[in-house]
Amino acid sequence: MKNNVLGLLFFSIVLLSACGDPVGEDLDHYINEELASIIDLEEGVIMEYESVVGSNYTNDKDLYIHLEEVVLPMYLDFIEQLEAINPETSEIRELHEIYISAVNTQYNAMVKLLGAIDYQDHGMVSQSNQMLSEGRAKIREFHNEMDGLIEEYNVEFDIEMNDFE
Numbered sequence: 440m441k442n443n444v445l446g447l448l449f450f451s452i453v454l455l456s457a458c459g460d461p462v463g464e465d466l467d468h469y470i471n472e473e474l475a476s477i478i479d480l481e482e483g484v485i486m487e488y489e490s491v492v493g494s495n496y497t498n499d500k501d502l503y504i505h506l507e508e509v510v511l512p513m514y515l516d517f518i519e520q521l522e523a524i525n526p527e528t529s530e531i532r533e534l535h536e537i538y539i540s541a542v543n544t545q546y547n548a549m550v551k552l553l554g555a556i557d558y559q560d561h562g563m564v565s566q567s568n569q570m571l572s573e574g575r576a577k578i579r580e581f582h583n584e585m586d587g588l589i590e591e592y593n594v595e596f597d598i599e600m601n602d603f604e
Contacts, residue, residue, distance in 0.1 A: 463592030541577030
């Protein structure tokens with residue numbers, strides 16, 4: 440009987456160590472499978488957005504058309520795919536919600552920019568820029584939180600996530 444108890448205890452320890460940490464496993468799955476499968480779409484959105492703003496800005500009409508016909512539909516597709524991700528652990532769900540909030544803030548900023556162009560309202564342009572700044576701050580928060588979890592759970596990953604700027 441003593442051997443059976445020791446055997447059961449040994450088996451339980453081996454089984455538990457083989458299972459790993461649920462948060463670490465969820466983080467690994469979240470980064471290396473879920474985010475990895477959609478990160479190219481986000482990078483495409485960023486490239487398309489940057490192709491019509493800042494030093495690439497030509498005029499309001501081109502900006503408006505490109506935002507409406509290219510950038511926003513791509514970003515909406517990315518958001519839908521991002522929101523379809525459902526992490527298993529509360530720690531990774533909380534992290535994920537930061538990211539969702541960030542990209543929704545940025546999407547809404549771009550929609551506001553369309554309205555600003557429609558109404559030729561410089562105040563709305565300022566509001567849009569402020570919302571983009573808030574979105575970038577939330578993305579930095581997401582990255583900082585994710586980096587902390589990566590270090591805590593010793594997760595390795597192959598993707599590179601860029602801040603939306």
